[in-house]
Amino acid sequence: MTKSHTPEFEHTGERVAQAYREIQAPLDAQEARSFDPKNEPAESPPKAMQAGARAYPAPPYPEQHQAKPGQEHRLNPAPMYEAPFYKGSGKLEGKVALITGADSGIGRAVAVLFAREGCDVAIAYLDEDRDAAETKAAVENEGRRAILLPGDVADAGYARAAVERTVEAFGRLDVLVNNAAFQEHVTAFEDLTPEHFDRTLRTNLYGYFHMAQAAVRHLPNGGSIINTGSVTGLLGNKDLLDYSMTKGGIHAFTRSLATHLIDKGIRVNAVAPGPVWTPLNPADKSAPHVAQFGAKTPMRRAAQPEEIAPAYVFLASPQTASFITGEILPIIGGYSGG
Template sequence: MASKLDIHAQSQTLPGSEAAMDPPAEMIRAGYKGADKLAGKVALITGGDSGIGRSVAIHFAREGADVAVVYLSEAEDAAETKRLVEAEGRRCHLIEGDLSDAGFCRSCVDETLDTLGGLNVLVNNAGTQWVSEDLAELPDEQWRRMFDVNMHSQFYLAKAALAHLGEGDSIINNASINAYIGPDFLVDYSATKGAIVSFTRSLSNQVVGRGIRVNAVAPGPVWTPLQPATLGAHDPQWLEGFGEQTPMGRAGQPSELGPVFVFLASQDASFISGQTIHPNGGTVVNG
């Protein structure tokens, strides 16, 4: 079991930097042994430069997959993810750009196919958030941007990827505990995450007959650059004791999320589709 993190007041600016995290986050736990659960697979992971996405990329590589990593602009973090994946003996292709653009999303799929020779797993992980404590003051443009980045990108990417996925392949969408608990200062973010849960359920029903599984992950508080770059940017003190409200009394590590995605991408989850898994530190959300 991971130990409690000593998280103190701090802030960053979006999109956030893994290299600036204090304390550093853990990407893969010591002793994690790959078992070729994704041998020969190709995965496209959005937001794979840092946080949960980086952990997923490393875990997938250790399980035998080559990965394409999409990132917005964090070139230093992306280069480190590439180094870590290649250290596992797998290929890593980096793609830089804005996932709110439908054309770019389509090009991500095409580039993955051209560079890595196929596509078996789509991980829709990228997302953003901003704090807003009064709906009356939430700018219309922020609302639209939140859906463009968090929700619409998942639609664009899934739509482009489905033509290339087949029996045994999967789509994994990153949702959030906030879709279920609805924090009052993240109305727009929580709305996008609720939409992702419903999107996951309906898309699963549409494609499961083709042998393609679609599932979601709804993390609780996890120590990633998004936290200091959003919550910390709003008020650095908000990060004091981040995650201590969970029944486990701590925030999660990215290393505790990577294996969840491995499970859903592998044949271990062959009878699971349309579901949301809740690695959230023990909070019961009944969803």
């Protein structure tokens, strides 16, 4: 694999990934002890809605669980990110994007579509080297350049280094996509430890702040910041108290930073996805819960990353979103909280 452009932060990413797993392990053990499957007759579930260019997997998925931060190459079925029916039209021609959490999931799908639209991509990620290398290869397969930037977005020093090395490699920075996240559910409020709470806030809020602050001095008039929010930031989630709080904070940060940067000509928006089939959730929920992931949405399935990524293209391109800033775009499969 190509040598990292942030070598001094590689071991930081490994240490933080281990801290993720230390938060996860006792909660996994507790849930395993309390999980009591019900021996009820199986019912034929309603069919999932299929309205895309191709059919997408629907629950039940194979039961599976991963240690954090999760690895896309181990996920079954493999997330669909290639978007083979999406045709690029130069919406980001000649531009450069830095995408956090770009090794997998939504971040990988966004990297591929950005490249298809003519954009070079800096791939920021924690320590999932194999997945990141696959994203890099996918970007290069679209005819664009890519670099790898392992490290922890919660570290302000890493954020500055990632931005500087993106500019060194490509000569500019036009789009920042803040997408990296930490998520671990708790079923009892008293089980949400200070360490767990702190890690969620540091990754999801501090990380977005550090990356945006480092990027702003390089973004030109017409530049764009896109933050990944969540349906949980709009509607809450009883088992994701800290995560939902950070996603609501991201939405508020998006609106506030958008007005702050208008005079610089930089647009700031957010995409708020519902359930999406990525390593984030199998590295959170138990295997039986993962098997039914997304089943409660009106569409009765989780989204695939390639269904979410076009929204990022839309918000990033000055051709399509020149009058759009401070907006939160929900892509939640029809879910209304009912």
